Amino acid sequence: MKRMKKVFNYVHHHTSCLAVPQDEIEIPQQTTATDSTTTNPHGMDHLEFRRRGKEMIDYIADYLTNIEERRVTPEIEPGYLRPLLPDEAPENGEDWQNIQNDIERVIMPGITHWQHPRFHAYFPAGNSFPSILGEIFSAGLGIVGFSWSSSPACTELEPVMLDWLGRMMSLPDSFISDEQKKIDSQTVSGGGVLLSSASECILVAMLAARTIKIRSQRLENPSLDDGEILSRLVCYTSKLAHSCVEKAGLIAMVKVHQLSVDEHYSLRGKVLDEQIEADKKKGLIPFFVCGTLGTTSCCSFDNFEELGQICQREQLWFHVDGAYAGAALICEEYRYLIKGFEFVNSFNTNPNKWLLMNFDCSCFWVRDKLAVIDAMSVDPVYLRHKHAEKVIDLRHWGIALSRRFRSIKLWFTIRSYGVEGLRHYIREHCRLAKIFADLIRDDKRFDIIGDVLLGLVCFRLKGKNKLTEKLLTSINDSGQLHLTPSMVNEMLIIRFALCAQNASEYDMHLAFQIIQTYADGILFEFEKSSSTTSIRSVSN
Ligand SMILES: Cc1ncc(COP(=O)(O)O)c(C=O)c1O
Numbered sequence: 001m002k003r004m005k006k007v008f009n010y011v012h013h014h015t016s017c018l019a020v021p022q023d024e025i026e027i028p029q030q031t032t033a034t035d036s037t038t039t040n041p042h043g044m045d046h047l048e049f050r051r052r053g054k055e056m057i058d059y060i061a062d063y064l065t066n067i068e069e070r071r072v073t074p075e076i077e078p079g080y081l082r083p084l085l086p087d088e089a090p091e092n093g094e095d096w097q098n099i100q101n102d103i104e105r106v107i108m109p110g111i112t113h114w115q116h117p118r119f120h121a122y123f124p125a126g127n128s129f130p131s132i133l134g135e136i137f138s139a140g141l142g143i144v145g146f147s148w149s150s151s152p153a154c155t156e157l158e159p160v161m162l163d164w165l166g167r168m169m170s171l172p173d174s175f176i177s178d179e180q181k182k183i184d185s186q187t188v189s190g191g192g193v194l195l196s197s198a199s200e201c202i203l204v205a206m207l208a209a210r211t212i213k214i215r216s217q218r219l220e221n222p223s224l225d226d227g228e229i230l231s232r233l234v235c236y237t238s239k240l241a242h243s244c245v246e247k248a249g250l251i252a253m254v255k256v257h258q259l260s261v262d263e264h265y266s267l268r269g270k271v272l273d274e275q276i277e278a279d280k281k282k283g284l285i286p287f288f289v290c291g292t293l294g295t296t297s298c299c300s301f302d303n304f305e306e307l308g309q310i311c312q313r314e315q316l317w318f319h320v321d322g323a324y325a326g327a328a329l330i331c332e333e334y335r336y337l338i339k340g341f342e343f344v345n346s347f348n349t350n351p352n353k354w355l356l357m358n359f360d361c362s363c364f365w366v367r368d369k370l371a372v373i374d375a376m377s378v379d380p381v382y383l384r385h386k387h388a389e390k391v392i393d394l395r396h397w398g399i400a401l402s403r404r405f406r407s408i409k410l411w412f413t414i415r416s417y418g419v420e421g422l423r424h425y426i427r428e429h430c431r432l433a434k435i436f437a438d439l440i441r442d443d444k445r446f447d448i449i450g451d452v453l454l455g456l457v458c459f460r461l462k463g464k465n466k467l468t469e470k471l472l473t474s475i476n477d478s479g480q481l482h483l484t485p486s487m488v489n490e491m492l493i494i495r496f497a498l499c500a501q502n503a504s505e506y507d508m509h510l511a512f513q514i515i516q517t518y519a520d521g522i523l524f525e526f527e528k529s530s531s532t533t534s535i536r537s538v539s540n
Contacts, residue, residue, distance in 0.1 A: 043093055052096050059103075060132065064115060071479040072116040076109055112482070117500040117507045121484040123296070123324045123456070124429075124499040128356035130416035134409030135358060144402045147393040154405045155394055161410040162192025165351070166365060168419050169329035172341055175365040192365040193397040194406045198323035199244035201348035201364035204372060204398060206235065206248045206288055209317030209345075211375035213287035216315075230254070234279050235288035238267035238302060240295040240488065242321060255284070265298055265450055265488060267291060269306025276314060288317045293337060293349075294325025297486040298450035298458045298493065301325070301337055308343025319346045323362075327354035328430070328454050331423050337453075345371075354429075354455070355422060356501065357409045364397070372397055429455035429498040432508050436496060439512040445519060449488060455498035458486065461519060465492035467526060474518045481514050 044052065084106045114125040145154030163178045177191030195201050210233060217229045233254040237245045238261050249256035257279070259271045276286050289311050291302035304320060311318035320341070326349025328334040341347070345367050352361040366372050373396045395401050414422070430453075437452040440459045449458040460468040468485075472494050475481050484495050500507065 044096060048096065052100070055100070059100075061129075064127075067113055067116050068118075070108075070113055070116065072113050072118040072482045073476065073479050074110050074112060075479065081106060081110055115500060116482075117503060118481045118511065119499050120496045120511065121482045121499075122495075123353045123497050125359060126350075126352045126354060126356050126361075127358045128413055128417075128501065130412040131356060131358045131409045134412040137412075138405040138408050141405060143405055145405060146395040146401050146403050151405070154403070154407070157405075157411060158194055158394060158407040159191055161407040161414075162194070162363060162365065164414060165363060165410065166192055168414075168422075169326065169349075170332075170335055170338075171329075171347065171365060172344075172367075174367045175347065177369075189369065190365065190367045191369045192363055193394055194403075194410075195348075195362045195364050195398045196360050196400065197244075197362050198242070198321060198348050198350050199247060200398060201346075201362055202244055202290060202319060202321055203248040203251055204364065204376065205290075205317065205319040205346040205348075205366070206252050206254070208366070208372045208375040209235075209288040209319075210252055210254065212317065212371060213285065217285060229285065232283060232285045233287050234284045235290065236272055236275060236286070237290040238292060238295070240265055240267075240297045240300060241290055241292050242296050242323065245290045245321070254287070261300065261489075265295065265300030267302040267307065269303060269310055272307055272310055276310065286314055286316055288319065291318065291320045291344075293320050293322035294328075294454065294456075296324070297488050298495070299325060299454055299456040300450055301453075303340070304338065304344065305340030308340045311345075312343050317345045318343055319348075320344050322347060322349040324350065324353045324456075325454055326363075327351065328426055330355075330419060331426055334454070351410065351413075354426065356413055356417065356425060360404075361406050361409055369397070425501065426455075429503065432503055432505065433457050433496075433498050435505060436498075436508040436512060439508065440515075443516065443519075445523065449491065449493045457496045458488075458493045459496065460491060460493045461523070467522060468492045468494060470522050471515070471518055474522065475514065478514075478518070481511055 113119060115127055143151045143154060145151040148155040159177050163176050166176045174190045175192060195204065210230075213233060214226055214229050217224060218226070230253060234257060235245075235249060235254055236257050236259055239258045240261055241258065246256050246258070257275055259267055259275055261271075262268050272289065279286055289307055291304055291307050293301055293304075295301075302320075304318075308318055310316070320338075322329075325337070326347070329338060329349075346365060348362060348364045350362045351357040352359045369392070373392065376398065377396045394403055417425070433452055433455045437448055437457045437459075440446045440457065441448055445462060446459050447462055449460060461471055469492055472483060472485055475483060484497075486493050486495050496511070
């Protein structure tokens with residue numbers, strides 16, 4: 001039988017206008033989680049959660065400290081997982097121990113170990129113990145912070161963290177929300193927000209720019225309708241910009257011109273200028289430029305000063321994507337890379353790449369936050385609250401309504417390492433990249449491609465692309481290292497990214513030895529086959 005209790009006192013003290021006779025309301029008395037008559041006997045109660053949670057922490061700590069014992073990439077074929085699982089979900093709850101045991105049986109054989117010291121693919125997937133604790137805490141609270149009132153601390157911590165990080169990186173004051181308040185309490189100008197990905201940041205910037213341009217064009221030329229203007233909008237980026245710029249263009253239904261780069265793989269003003277002139281002659285309407293601070297292909301840097309001056313003259317929104325390389329700005333010696341940022345309207349970087357935060361944690365700063373809010377706001381009654389005049393709900397800054405408590409990771413991690421600790425981590429990766437680049441450079445069979453400024457080294461075997469392709473495939477198939485390819489100016493290159501948090505000089509030498517061993521084999525085979533071919537052609 002359910003236990004009920006009278007709740008007259010509670011209702012009387014906490015509500016003022018209940019229409020029902022209060023002394024007749026009965027609610028079920030709270031049960032404890034261990035009450036076996038009311039809970040699922042197989043569910044997890046808080047006592048088991050305490051035990052299993054500690055076991056999980058131990059599992060993760062063991063995994064990360066002993067990761068080198070595993071092969072960096074899995075040895076399975078596509079479709080390996082389905083046969084390991086039943087076709088139907090379990091009807092009754094299972095014992096947690098069975099679930100835990102299945103991690104090693106089902107999941108781990110199919111994991112690519114991004115934190116492994118032999119993982120040099122893509123860019124780093126940030127991770128650190130304080131950041132993991134942030135994820136746990138955020139998941140534990142189980143909050144959704146789409147408006148101030150849905151969780152005030154979630155809404156209020158985020159701009160403070162974006163200000164901390166913006167100042168750590170010496171971004172212009174106009175991106176720091178706190179600075180604006182100091183200048184003029186009436187101004188709601190710049191500030192930052194956390195979004196789910198660099199792709200989302202770039203899309204949001206493009207959508208804001210699109211709204212502004214459509215409005216201004218409507219004013220200039222009232223005979224044009226929105227559809228006509230949209231069909232003429234065009235934006236610009238370099239050939240080496242991340243594919244998410246092209247994708248943003250697809251979603252925003254605007255043309256994207258991917259422009260050529262110079263010998264340093266940098267997009268220059270002259271190329272942009274010429275394309276804009278050509279497009280205007282065709283009746284197109286330029287509205288947005290996306291520069292890159294550290295391209296994915298080879299970590300090159302566009303010339304923001306030249307591009308920015310053109311954007312200012314042509315009234316184009318200038319966005320800079322610094323998904324990876326933005327983190328380096330916390331070190332003074334790399335700030336020269338953002339020369340020209342005074343022209344930038346918005347900027348994004350992913351601390352979940354190179355600042356020890358785990359995914360997801362993408363920072364987006366904008367000089368004029370109202371431009372973004374204007375483009376992204378809808379305001380249904382059920383989301384309104386009494387403080388709406390005083391605060392900006394972060395749901396107006398992005399695509400999703402619901403928001404995770406991501407800023408807690410920034411708070412935990414920045415405090416735990418201190419800015420100096422984070423700088424040390426960045427500098428160490430840059431130092432090791434130079435050591436690795438010197439090893440490659442000293443072996444005359446290789447070419448280094450691009451400048452090695454941060455934690456990425458791009459190289460290739462001299463000669464045809466096929467040789468480099470073969471080298472990469474052989475190394476990756478061996479499971480001894482994990483590397484990824486890229487293509488710049490028709491050249492296939494191998495990207496070697498510093499990823500492991502505690503990478504060492506030993507790791508650089510070991511990686512180089514592995515690369516050399518496979519190069520020896522491939523070049524030997526190549527020379528053998530070319531001499532056979534030349535002997536055949538002579539004897540023919
Ligand atoms: C320069 C650059 N921009 C954008 C992206 C896309 O990042 P996200 O996965 O956060 O959308 C990447 C991913 O590696 C990148 O390197």
